[in-house]
Amino acid sequence: MTLKSLASAALAASLMLGCTFSAAAQDVLRLRMNGDINSVDPIATTNFTIRNSAYLIYDTLFSLDADFQVQPQMAEGVTLSDDNLTYTITLREGLTFHDGAPVTAADAVASLQRWGKVDGLGKILFSKAESLTATDDRTLVLQMKEPWGQVLPALGKISSNVPFIMPARLAANEPTVPVTEAIGSGPFRMIAEEWVPGSVAVYEKFEEYVPRSEPASMAAGGKIANFDRIEIRYIPDSSQAVDALLNGEIDWIEDVAADMIPLFEGSDTAYIFANPQGGNSLQLVVNHLNPPFDNPKVREALQWALEPTPFMQAIFGDQTQLYQICAAIFFCGSPFESTVNTDRILTRDVEKAKALLAEAGYEGTPVLLPHVTDIPFHDHAYSVLKPMLEEAGFVVDEQMTDWASVSTRRASREPVANGGWNLFFTGWGYVDQSNPMTNVYVAGAGLDGWFGWADSAELRDLRARFAETSDPAEQKALAETMQSVAYDLVPFVPLGQAALAQGVASNLEGFIESPVPFFWNVKRKQ
Structure with a gap:
């Protein structure tokens, strides 16, 4: 048996024995998503499970608030020329990747160009663009061939494929070649040595992340990491996942089967939230x-x-x-x-x-x-x-x-x-x-x-x-x-x-209402 097989078997056993990991439960948020984390590249796939986990790792230049309006995120701001052809985007100061490198406009340009090769809206954007260049470390300029009102909605789209920003050295990969190194600038960083596909993916709070000052609003605003560690557990058996949630061994299930919803009646450990x-x-x-x-x-x-x-x-x-x-x-x-x-x-x-x-x-x-x-x-x-x-x-x-x-x-x-x-x-x-x-x-x-x-x-x-x-x-x-x-x-x-029908631990609060599940701002009730 290989080392990876041994690790997978050990983690599977720990799930069956009550999911007892070394980190204290109050410092760990434990999630069960629809499917396994078998990739760290949200550009190479539109798989929502990979998109959901990617939001922990990566950040975006713009995003949508609760009113579905585009707001700056990594961007400090944007100016548009009088002829509606030139978008000048300035990055916020102090943005840092998980490997310690500063986020630069060149990283944003490379990331957007890679995204634009596969995303439907991105393809249209780049077909109408004359150029996208980094003029200095914090400034990128998008020059359009013709005015197009969908530029910022494209850059701010919140679902697959999301225009996440990664280092230019990784974005140099063609989208058909999935990135295997999870380096972003988001509120959590992936712990590669603890990732076992088919079992668990682990993320830790990124101490160098600086949230925006605005309150969180859907995918926009301040992303506050209240947990030191997030674990996405792969539990293919739905009844086992529900048992784990009701027993306090995990904290959230993305989708509870309808025939299992009655199991939550009378429970003081978890409840069903029907998220429209x-x-x-x-x-x-x-x-x-x-x-x-x-x-x-x-x-x-x-x-x-x-x-x-x-x-x-x-x-x-x-x-x-x-x-x-x-x-x-x-x-x-x-x-x-x-x-x-x-x-x-x-x-x-x-x-x-x-x-x-x-x-x-x-x-x-x-x-x-x-x-x-x-x-x-x-x-x-x-x-x-x-x-x-x-x-x-x-x-x-x-x-x-x-x-x-x-x-x-x-x-x-x-x-x-x-x-x-x-x-x-x-x-x-x-x-x-x-x-x-x-x-x-x-x-x-x-x-x-x-x-x-x-x-x-x-x-x-x-x-x-x-x-x-x-x-x-x-x-x-x-x-x-x-x-x-x-x-x-x-x-x-x-x-x-x-x-x-999401299953949610009763001792959690701070979930953001959104079509996409976000886990910043979530915390244990005091």
């Missing part, structure tokens, strides 16, 4: 490159084969307050909510699905189903998906797996037999989906886009026109057209909109 901002929709992502879904008729058959209600019922049971049946591509409750072109998403018709498969000449190409078992939300959804697909005439190859494996495999463009894929479930949230500029499913970017690689020149044109107008009525009309075109293209199938 932290919710998402259940999204079945479709790979347009591999058979059978490279055929538009097969993709339409997939829409008719499914309907949201059974998925939501399987996931939430009688906890109906946690979901709604919604097919709006920009989320129900958002300014761009629409019902256009949703009939074949909201209504199941098995015979239509079978007829479309026949028209498409479908001859039983197996559909690979990567059944994720370590996230209850996904586990229940895959259990519903398989019989629905089979009833409609699809041949299904179901393989039990974990989320970390799926989040890695989904990047492959290879045929299924060579490590590629057909379908997988994910759950982009409100903050990502409600904005047409960050919603990956209306990008139509093909091989330059997000997983699934749906290609549509019409969507690309609609999105460009959306970015150029500030007229709310025109934006609304363009967003509705985007939904109609996207649901003909079928980059994904929406199967219900949900709130996350």
Whole structure:
């Protein structure tokens, strides 16, 4: 057995024996996220688990406050020239990376350029930029080719991919080559020698971090580290995780399965918080490159084969307050909510699905189903998906797996037999989906886009026109057209909109209301 295997086994044993680590519990915040920390690079992946942990390590130039307004974060401020083409950004004094090096404008330039190669909004920003340069250690200048009102919203976006700042020597890596050294300038630093993928990731308070003076407001303002140590524990068994929380062995669970919510009734150690901002929709992502879904008729058959209600019922049971049946591509409750072109998403018709498969000449190409078992939300959804697909005439190859494996495999463009894929479930949230500029499913970017690689020149044109107008009525009309075109293209199938039921230790306070879980400002009650 290797040293890493021995360490993993020892940590797993400590979890089973009550999670007894040497650090005192009052100095340690213990978290159970949806999935394993198998990477430290939030640019190389859009995996929310990696994004969530990255917020401990890295900081951003700008971010969003509780009113979804862009505010300076690492930036001291920004000035815009009279012709709306030149953005001059000044860094705050005293910013330091975890390795002791000062944060410079050159680090910010390299980090943003790397982010701009993979993020949808970042790609648009850099396509409209003439140059991004560091003019001195604290000043970077973004020169645009044309005025574009989405510059600061792009630099301040708070969800995947987040424009985190890392040292230029690390940002020199292409995004396809994940960074393996976790060096940021955020309120916590990762302890690399204690990181055991598949077991635990450990972070310590970064003493050199200087918070902003403003109160914390979503991702903006002062980030106060009240714990000396944060441990993200990988506990794949959901019932074991709930037991650990109720017994005081961990402090927070990102998503408690609906059938386990009654276990919290009467507990004085933990409670359920249904976070509407932290919710998402259940999204079945479709790979347009591999058979059978490279055929538009097969993709339409997939829409008719499914309907949201059974998925939501399987996931939430009688906890109906946690979901709604919604097919709006920009989320129900958002300014761009629409019902256009949703009939074949909201209504199941098995015979239509079978007829479309026949028209498409479908001859039983197996559909690979990567059944994720370590996230209850996904586990229940895959259990519903398989019989629905089979009833409609699809041949299904179901393989039990974990989320970390799926989040890695989904990047492959290879045929299924060579490590590629057909379908997988994910759950982009409100903050990502409600904005047409960050919603990956209306990008139509093909091989330059997000997983699934749906290609549509019409969507690309609609999105460009959306970015150029500030007229709310025109934006609304363009967003509705985007939904109609996207649901003909079928980059994904929406199967219900949900709130996350987070499990929280009763002795904690200071959580920030946000679509993304943040752990600065959190502390033990006195």
